[in-house]
Amino acid sequence: MSTLYSLFQTTGLFYVTPGIVVMWIIGLTLIYLAIAKSYEPLLLLPIGFGIILANLPLAGLMIPHEGLIWKFYEYGIHWEIIPPVIFLGLGALTDFGPLIANPRLIFLGAGAQAGVYITFFAAQAFGFDLKEAATIGIIGGADGPTTIFLASKLAPSLLGVCAVAAYSYMALVPIIQPPVMKLLTTADERRIRMAKGRKVGKLEKMLFPIVSTFVIILLVPASAPLIAMFMLGNLFRESGVVGRLHDTAQNELMNIVTIFLGISVGATMNAENFLRPQVIFVFCLGLFAFVISTMTGVLLAKLMNLFSKNKINPLLGAAGVSAVPMAARVVHKVGMEADKKNYLLMYAMGPNVAGVIGTVIAAGIFLTLLGG
């Protein structure tokens, strides 16, 4: 009997606690949402699996210097490799044409960042320290890699929960944003048709990533890792001379690092770290951040209309949160509900990609002010 008991002690089953079971359920729920509901499956599936792996007793996958996933985390996220490489792929996928054609929409990408800073303030009032509050605030930017990048530098203990909150809410953009957008706009405002944008030439598109790299990195040097790779990826795309690099950046490379990103983020969420009252606050504040970012974007568009001859459809402000292209699609859909012939998608892509840049700048400023 004692031999059997000793044998049992060598198995992981002996060390299973209620907290571990809760984490398994959370991991399985994310996998279910990814597979059955298609909620950000590329991220939530590996994150869910990573959560399960990190909570298998004696598996040791997250033991420092030894565990397999610890190595992925350490050299991928802690060394700041994976988020910038994801940005390389995002840059290769991004068309800045709609933004260049209508540059004033760039301010909507800035307006939505107000939600980041308001949430930062709220989180601080709830008792989180400044670094944690900044990490929670950046969820409002609706940009997963930036959230992970900032969390790994300022509050690694919140990395897993902030990443899951960011990706979960990004998947829920079609549910979260429309009520806020409708609440803040009248039917007439939602029917505003945008003036047709000019055609943007190849040279302008090619110059944009180069000029932006100079401007943004000189102003906010801490944003360099993300902006540099984002703009390099875009230059691959627009130059038209490095088709192979462009293809690799937006497909194979991005897919490979997404696997390591997802599993590493999931594996940071062990029961000890995750099952804390603060986690509930993080999720609530993350939702608050999304809502406020949507509100500030829409309100800024309305404010701009007070001083502008060419009216902006205020729904476009909601696309100022990054969540590319989901937020732009939601704007298009809500606009179509008011006027079936009002096609806002291309216009919404402008503030949408501006939101990505805005979130990176916001993260860079947090890093500059609060240190690494």
Add this chain to the structure above:
Amino acid sequence: MGDAVRVFLIGLLGVFTGMTFLYFSIKITQTAVTAVESKRKAREVAGQGEDK
């Protein structure tokens, strides 16, 4: 609280400043590209005229 207010204000101002600079860079680039392209077109037209 003082630090939070400082981060809040500098952060918001920083994002808008960054975007404003980016806005002007797009505008300047657009102006420069338009000027270069119209010069090129003018040269092409002049070249065609000479051929004739």
